[in-house]
Each structure stands twice: as C-alpha cells, then as structure tokens.
Amino acid sequence: MNWIDTIVQGILLGGLYALFAAGLSLVFGIMRLVNLAHGDLIVLAAYLILLIVSLLGLSPFVAALIALPLMFGLGYVLQKVVLNRVLGEDILPPLLVTFGISVVIQNALLQGASADTRRLPTGDVGVASISLGGINVGILPLLTFGSAVAVILILNHVFYRTALGRSFRATSDDPTTASLMGIRPNAVFAQATGIAMMIVTIAALYLGMRANFDPAVGPARLIYAFEAVIIGGLGSLWGTLAGGVIIGLAQTIGAAINPEWQILSGHIAFLLVLLFKPRGLFPRAFD
C-alpha cells in the first residue's frame, strides 16, 4: 500500500510541475522565447501573494485572485518594453536578457524580503485530506492537480476556439503574414506573456502553500518546468502535464528509496527520455 501511496503522491506532485511548465510552454510555443527568468517570476509571484495576504489579511486564494491581474500587467509590460526588443533570429539576446532578469529578480527579492524561508498560510486546507479507496490524499495536492488540468483545458480552449487563440497560432506560424491580416505581433506577444504570468501566479499559489520558498528557489523551478516541457514534447500542453507527472513520479519514488536521491532521480528520468525520445513523448511542434 505504501508504494501505491508514493505513486499517487508523485502523480499529484506532477500537477505542480505542469503548472510551472505551462507558462514556459505557452511563451515558447508562440514566440520561440525561452524565458530563463521563469522560475524567478514564479517566486516573485509567491512573494506578491504573500505580501497581499499579510497586508490585507486575506486567504491566499483571494490574494492570488488579486495578484492575477497584477502579474498579467507585469508580463505585458515586460514583454512590451524589454523582451519584444530582443526577439529575432539570434537566440543569444533573449537568453542573455532573461538571464539578467533572473539575476535581478533574485537579488531584488533577497534585498527586499531577506533570505528567510517563507510559506503561505494554508489554514485547514493545508492539512485536510480525504480517503480515496483506502489511500489518504491531501486536499491541497488534489487541488493543485485539478488546477493544472483546468489550466490546460482552458488554454487549449483559448488556443483552438477563440479569436485570441487564432491570433496566437497565426503569429506563431508566421508573424509577417499575421501582421498583414491586421494582427500586431508585438501586442499578441505581450498578451501571451501576460497570460503566462497568470499561470505563473497560480503555480506560485500552490508552490507557496505546499512548500517553503526563499529568493533562491527560482532556478530549480525553471529546471523542473523545462524538463516537463521537453519530456512532454514541444507544443503539446497535455504532453507537458504528462512530463510533469513523470518528473513528480521519479522524484517521489527516488525519495522513497533514498531521500538524497529525490532531485537526482527527476533529472535522470529527464535524461532517459532525452536519450530514447529526444523529441519528447508527445511531440507536436517541428522546430
């Protein structure tokens, strides 16, 4: 029974990693931009939620609702003012600029919020659990996984059923032709990054409620997100969820064998996929 428990925990942890990864996957899919500051933006959002919680005394869920539009605005401005200027054939400028942003966010948080570890207050939700066929499952991990599924459902709907999604896909395929059809690629990119930052906020909510965080944990979140995207295959959001689940499973199984192997087993699962399926398990995009 212990093993089944471990596996269930691993799958649910995968939901969190899928949330980390969905924003990264969205931005890459639309503008071929790999944001090295993605993990730090998750941590930034967690601090923003924490700030709202402690200023207004709200529950983290309500605080996250307030943070959502703020993070959208941040993403929109970041893309419009900085990132749009470095997009192009050369991959070097966007990588170096987002790497710079990563260092700036980390150290700004270090300066503003100190290196102390923090946690979002969870109240009863944090400890509540329900019994599913004899296995006790925490409400919070279930909520995380449910949110990941919901985010991917909504994203898929937006992508394939709305005008906004059409403009996303058109710009992704060919920005020049899309702009002939009255789409402004720069505005589309800004909206996409804004939406990615809303997903980042949801990821930050669960990150902050489930574990301690401090200004330095961002890069590791970026790495998990990246691994989930690559395992799933570029361009496939459900693949990203599967990738997150595989990382989550590998980590919990590794930790069950030896606590020191938790992180390493996640990485090794990633390397194995890279070895046998370099294009990921469910590849969609071809570039």
Next chain:
Amino acid sequence: MTISAPDTIYRVETRTRTSTIAGLVGIVLILVLFAAPAFASRGLIQDLFFILTMLTLAQFWNLLAGYGGLVSVGQQAFVGIGAYALFAAVILWGLDPVPAILLGGVAALVLAVPFGFFAFRLQGAYFAIGTWVLAEVVRLIVAQWRAVGGGTGTSLPRTATENIIFTDQIAALFDVRASAARDILAYWLALVLAILTIGGIYWLLRSKRGLGLAAVRDNPQAARSVGVDAQRVKWFVFLTAALGTGLTGALIYMQKARISPDAAFSLNDWTAYVIFIVVIGGIGTIEGPIVGVLIFFLLQTLLAQYGAWYLMILGLIGIGVMLLAPRGLWGSFSDRTGIQLFPIRRRLMGGPLTIKTPSREE
C-alpha cells in the same frame, strides 16, 4: 627592368599596424605581469589571480557562445569537475597539486563527452537550459562522493599544500613566506594559462578551422553546403572549452585549497559572472572579455560590500548593454573606430595596391 611573377606579389594578411603595436604592448605587459611578484603586494597578486582566471573562463565561454553559437549555462560543471579531480588526485592518490591541475583538465574533457552527447540533442535556447540541468546532475552526483567530503566539502591536506613543487624556490627568490609563495605560483600558472588561452583562441580563429567556425555560427546551412561539418566544429569547440574551463577550475581550487559542491558548481560564480563579463565587454571578440573582466573587477571592488545590490546592478548593466549595445563596449568602440587588437579578417595585400609605391627590394 624586372617583372616579378604576379602570384608572388599578392599576399593575404590579417595583421594591421594597430595589431602590431598592440602585440608589442602586449609583450611588454606580459613581461611586467611575470615580474609583478617582485614588486606587487600579496593582495594585488591575489586580485590579479582572480582577474586572470575569470578572464580565462570568459574567453572559453566567449569561444562557445560568441564564436560557436553554443550558449551554455552549465560551464560550472567543468569548473567543478576540474576542481574535484584535483582534490581527488591530491587527497586520494597523493599527487602534487600542480600536475593534478592537468588531471582536472582531462577530467573535464572526459565529462564533456557524455555531457555534449545529451546537450547536443537540444537545439538553440533549449541547449542552454539543458546544459544547466546537466550541470545540476553532475553537482548532485559529486555531492554523493564521500571520499572528497560529500555534500559539505573538504580541504586540501596541509602536507600537500606545504610541499607544492617550486614553492620553496619561489619563497627563496622573493624572500616571502610559503603561503605567499603558493599565491605567486598560482598567479604565474594563471598568467600562463590566460596567455595560452588568448593566444590559442586567436590562432584558432585565424586558422581554417576558425573560418569554418564563423561560417557555422553565421549560417549553418550555407556552411554545410561548402563542406564544413557543423557537428564536428561544434564538438571541437565544446571539448576545447571544457578542457580549458576544467584546467581553470582546478587552478582556482588549488589556490583556494577548500572545496564544496555548492561553491565549485556555483552557477553565479562560474557562469553568471562570466556571461556578464563577456556581454558587457563585447561578445564575439577577443578584446571583449578583457575589457569586460576589468569592468567587472572595478564594479566588484566598488560595490561588493552592498551584497545583493551589486548583483542587481550587474544584472541591470548586462540587460542594458544587451538592449542598447548588443555588441558590448568593445564591439561598439571597434565598430566606431575600426580598431581591432586581434584582427581576424583576411585582407588581400600587395599586387596592384602596392605596385604604385616604390618597391623595397630595390
């Protein structure tokens, strides 16, 4: 009236008058730097050691990213493995630290083979994060290696650091204590390594292989169509950078004499700083990292006491340079003035251009 055969008049040159002067100044500078321990304080020698090692790391990263188009965020893996190989050789096999530096380079080279095998499966930007993941994997594995201290790290044994070759002679020569002599030895080795690195990279870029490298960076398809094997060029650059980075890592930790996985595989210390040095100075030029490392050292001296502010400012400067002057300080300067200290552009000299001027053979 003598008519020389036309094919003997033309010649291809990369040298310019500026580069000749720069070369002469460089030789004088190198001589002064070699003699520095005779008049410089121990603190200055340590600062110079830091500058030279960072310069070497920056040159190799620049070779990878600026010339090879391989943006690696995982070079700390090679610094760390080089350093750990040195510690293992000294602690476990009782080797002298100086020859053990070479072993550090070899270890990095060996690591680079599986590392590159995985990383090259990822393209472009994903290559960058891929190298980062691989560096994390190496760090986590090395942290399990109990014989060299596991996760907490270890120090070089006193018996080893006190008996490093040449230190007795250096101590006698400059009349300093053994610890200062060790710093001088490390400094000289760093100087030699930096000179070999810059000279070697300049030689490489002027060679046929360097042309192929530039071609692959600028347009992989076109390069392939004229017979450049892009994959081979990339492997060559990657392995060369790994070897050099590993040697530098081993040297840095020979001087530090204390190691831990978190420090030796630090993304900030061995890759972030290096990236900023190259970007601020000017990526894709040999002069860029030299300018960059001097600015970096200046900033660090001025701002290091402010901790997080320092890194924030460094990050902002890096972003600003990338947005406003993507070719960096040296690149912008060179674009404006046409001055290149290490020119690699081939120019056709002689022939009709010089026939008008009186021949020197008369």
